[in-house]
């Protein structure tokens with residue numbers, strides 16, 4: 001296993017793996033054992049985060065981060081982030097009660113994953129459950145996705161953020177430029193990766209203030 005520079009995320013052959021304490025797969029992913037340690041395959045086909053990293057996206061993720069995750073769904077990507085943030089915590093917001101069934105099961109075994117059945121449009125609703133936020137990760141395929149992200153940025157003042165941005169327009173360049181300009185008011189550094197190869201119409205955007 002070769003280090004990727006992101007904590008607890010490794011590469012072997014052509015695949016990415018997260019170092020894990022859990023021997024049971026979350027969604028059927030392959031588990032490898034190397035030198036008595038367990039590694040879960042992190043597939044670019046299943047996760048936009050895995051695909052963006054595979055394509056050279058380099059977000060800063062720290063083991064001890066407190067992350068607000070908006071649009072956690074059933075927890076596919078959140079489970080790998082829970083491996084990565086082994087000394088941190090993920091506040092996983094999802095408003096679909098159906099997805100929440102699996103997500104809350106995941107939260108029972110993973111101490112650092114807090115499932116919250118709430119609406120990402122209303123950041124005040126989850127404030128009682130959150131101590132602080134170092135980073136926001138958002139994967140919400142909604143036309144007002146950047147406005148939702150910025151609403152949460154204003155509320156929680158994170159230093160870093162990742163947005164899995166879905167393009168809704170035929171003129172995606174102009175649309176994206178306008179949305180990036182909104183982000184520039186809050187973040188000094190912005191980088192982007194087109195992840196169309198794995199996830200149609202999507203870009204991974206990383207924002208930070210250092």
Ligand code: SAM
Nearest residue numbers: 071072073076077094095096119120121139140
């Ligand atoms: N991030 C997930 C993963 O990689 O495993 C996949 C997320 S899926 C593309 C988008 C999710 O966002 C859906 O589960 C949807 O229910 C959720 N969502 C959309 N709008 C939301 C909102 N306003 N508040 C909370 N969740 C929302």
